[in-house]
Amino acid sequence: MSVISSALGFCFNLFEPVFRLGQKWLGGSRIGWLFVVPNLLVISVFSFLPIAVNLVYAVTGGVNLLPTERPFTGADNFSILLQCRDYTDLQTCRTDIFWRAIFNTVKFSLAQVALMLFFSLVTALVLNRKIIGRGFWRGVFFYPVLLSPVVVALIWKWLLQSQGVFNAGLVAMGSQPMEWLLDSSWAFFWVVVVSIWAHMGFYTLILLAGLQAIPRDVYEAAEMDAAKPFRVLSRITLPLLMPNLIVVLVLVMIRAVQTFDEVFVLTGGGPGSATTFIVQYIYQTGFAEQIHLYGLAAAASLMLAIGLMALTLAQLRLSKAGEAGKTRK
Amino acid sequence: MLNFLLRRRGRSRLHWTDWASYAYLLLGLLVMFGPVLWLVMSSFKTESALSQFPPTFLPYSQKTAMVAGHEQPLPLFTVKDEQGRSRELAQVRRIGIVATMVDPKQPDTEIRVGINERKPVNELKFASGNYTELFGKFAFGTYLWNSVFITVVATLITLLINSMAAFALSKYQFTGQKTVFVMIIATLMIPPTIILVPAFLVVSGMGLLNNLWGVILPAVATPTGVFLLRQYMLTIPDELLEAARMDNASEWRIYWKIVLPLAAPAMAVLAIFSFMWRWNDFLWPLIVLSKSEHFTLQLALNSFQGELNTQWHYLLAMTVITLVPITIVFTFLQKYIATGIAGAGVK
Numbered sequence: 224m225s226v227i228s229s230a231l232g233f234c235f236n237l238f239e240p241v242f243r244l245g246q247k248w249l250g251g252s253r254i255g256w257l258f259v260v261p262n263l264l265v266i267s268v269f270s271f272l273p274i275a276v277n278l279v280y281a282v283t284g285g286v287n288l289l290p291t292e293r294p295f296t297g298a299d300n301f302s303i304l305l306q307c308r309d310y311t312d313l314q315t316c317r318t319d320i321f322w323r324a325i326f327n328t329v330k331f332s333l334a335q336v337a338l339m340l341f342f343s344l345v346t347a348l349v350l351n352r353k354i355i356g357r358g359f360w361r362g363v364f365f366y367p368v369l370l371s372p373v374v375v376a377l378i379w380k381w382l383l384q385s386q387g388v389f390n391a392g393l394v395a396m397g398s399q400p401m402e403w404l405l406d407s408s409w410a411f412f413w414v415v416v417v418s419i420w421a422h423m424g425f426y427t428l429i430l431l432a433g434l435q436a437i438p439r440d441v442y443e444a445a446e447m448d449a450a451k452p453f454r455v456l457s458r459i460t461l462p463l464l465m466p467n468l469i470v471v472l473v474l475v476m477i478r479a480v481q482t483f484d485e486v487f488v489l490t491g492g493g494p495g496s497a498t499t500f501i502v503q504y505i506y507q508t509g510f511a512e513q514i515h516l517y518g519l520a521a522a523a524s525l526m527l528a529i530g531l532m533a534l535t536l537a538q539l540r541l542s543k544a545g546e547a548g549k550t551r552k
Numbered sequence: 553m554l555n556f557l558l559r560r561r562g563r564s565r566l567h568w569t570d571w572a573s574y575a576y577l578l579l580g581l582l583v584m585f586g587p588v589l590w591l592v593m594s595s596f597k598t599e600s601a602l603s604q605f606p607p608t609f610l611p612y613s614q615k616t617a618m619v620a621g622h623e624q625p626l627p628l629f630t631v632k633d634e635q636g637r638s639r640e641l642a643q644v645r646r647i648g649i650v651a652t653m654v655d656p657k658q659p660d661t662e663i664r665v666g667i668n669e670r671k672p673v674n675e676l677k678f679a680s681g682n683y684t685e686l687f688g689k690f691a692f693g694t695y696l697w698n699s700v701f702i703t704v705v706a707t708l709i710t711l712l713i714n715s716m717a718a719f720a721l722s723k724y725q726f727t728g729q730k731t732v733f734v735m736i737i738a739t740l741m742i743p744p745t746i747i748l749v750p751a752f753l754v755v756s757g758m759g760l761l762n763n764l765w766g767v768i769l770p771a772v773a774t775p776t777g778v779f780l781l782r783q784y785m786l787t788i789p790d791e792l793l794e795a796a797r798m799d800n801a802s803e804w805r806i807y808w809k810i811v812l813p814l815a816a817p818a819m820a821v822l823a824i825f826s827f828m829w830r831w832n833d834f835l836w837p838l839i840v841l842s843k844s845e846h847f848t849l850q851l852a853l854n855s856f857q858g859e860l861n862t863q864w865h866y867l868l869a870m871t872v873i874t875l876v877p878i879t880i881v882f883t884f885l886q887k888y889i890a891t892g893i894a895g896a897g898v899k
Contacts, residue, residue, distance in 0.1 A: 242802055484835060
């Protein structure tokens, strides 16, 4: 304990003179600048500067990392990514894996959103009932949220491996064991299942907070009128929960589009490119392949950024519409 | 007892929807905890037990016995002889479908048995070898140290600079203050996945590739952290600060000795989140740290599972060690985490 307090004291003494000096120089409340400088420095160097540099990468080619050494190529990177001879057939695209990654990401996000909303809503509704040990049950559903994506992937890889528990179940029921992650459709299915397993608790918690904010007297009034439970759900609970549902919808969407870690460890994007998503494409193109094509990766990032921005704008629109709808009533 | 537990105010009997709810929760318990429990149990199995099919939930392993004349312990089997009596025999060797066995009490007489007529003798045994061997076989201590170092240092820096920014944004009025706040919050819109290449350039330009600081620094200014702390500090009355100024305290002293201690609950929430973000971080370390001596636990796990002959017994033990700290955090600090998420939508 004394070590900690002396360390804290040391830290205090370290910065005190700096701020005394700053106070003399800046005077008054301009000293506030001194407090925000470290934070600003970090976000300028590691967030805003990269955004600008990303644009440079997107319009230059070659394999050099230094932007000044890279030849200007205009929109080449984009045409390499996007050009297809025949847009009805992905095989004819110059970078068919990019298209496949987009296609997979969209498919994954849609599946995620629908299933995640359904399961987290049902779980939140159940947890919001008068049940014994609510804290415990809430924890049960929340626990996987805290696990690292790598650990999540390994847990499921262990269950799904050829001698794993799922195959034992299959054999016990008299069928043949499967290579779950070596079949395209099954691999995609499990990737969706694992993501829902890992993140459902987070959204459940948001929805549960929303449910608990609904005033009790609304329900009491409904009980007076002897409303059927289903009617209470569809006419009271869901409309009042709408703002939270929209938040969840958009958060799931934004995060699903950026999925990487779990899938990368679980399937490596395979079999073939069945579970390769857009972030993995960026990672592979820019960092994992023999030749690091930074330009292509940056161009793909830019398109991802545009997609995310569109989603965020959609969120603002939706929540505004939701607010307007509420006030009209 | 059950009756007492299930007794409810108002209605005397449980409605069918109550039964359905508990059924759903129990199913949830199985689905959410089952996989983790299975992993933990598996990590206590020996290598040979892991390769058995169908797998068992509890870690059984074959019993062995030391037999005179043999240096290694021999695996034990039960064998039924002609009279239908079963005996425990140790297997010396196996050729094709015939196994040569001995009775541990009479090590000199060898008995030949068809391999279908013997059954392994299993005992429940938690093998800790997977764990203890980790430290000798791999640079496991290094990975653990790297993870701990990154997590602790990054969390400390995050707490320091985020609370400083939050202090300035909540307790001063200075020109450009709004712009600063908007800039910090705007970084929420820049997920790391969309600036991978240029951020890599910046880090490599600073000479921080294959350096733990290259993982620590880029993400220490968290917008959610500043937001969370600012909201909390706004509730601290300004009169306290004014009183200290009367006593001629420096602004740093006011921040350090008055505001920080009062903001402790919010700092705790941010500390927990920072701890989880850093411990679980994967994509950015994967890009910055390419030499195995700098690997974090997550990177080490990933690289081992990618090897052709995955040594699952070590991998499982390593996975369990990786999830232990998070599980401890979860067990004791669940309430704070729930508050953080419900309050600021942090994750």
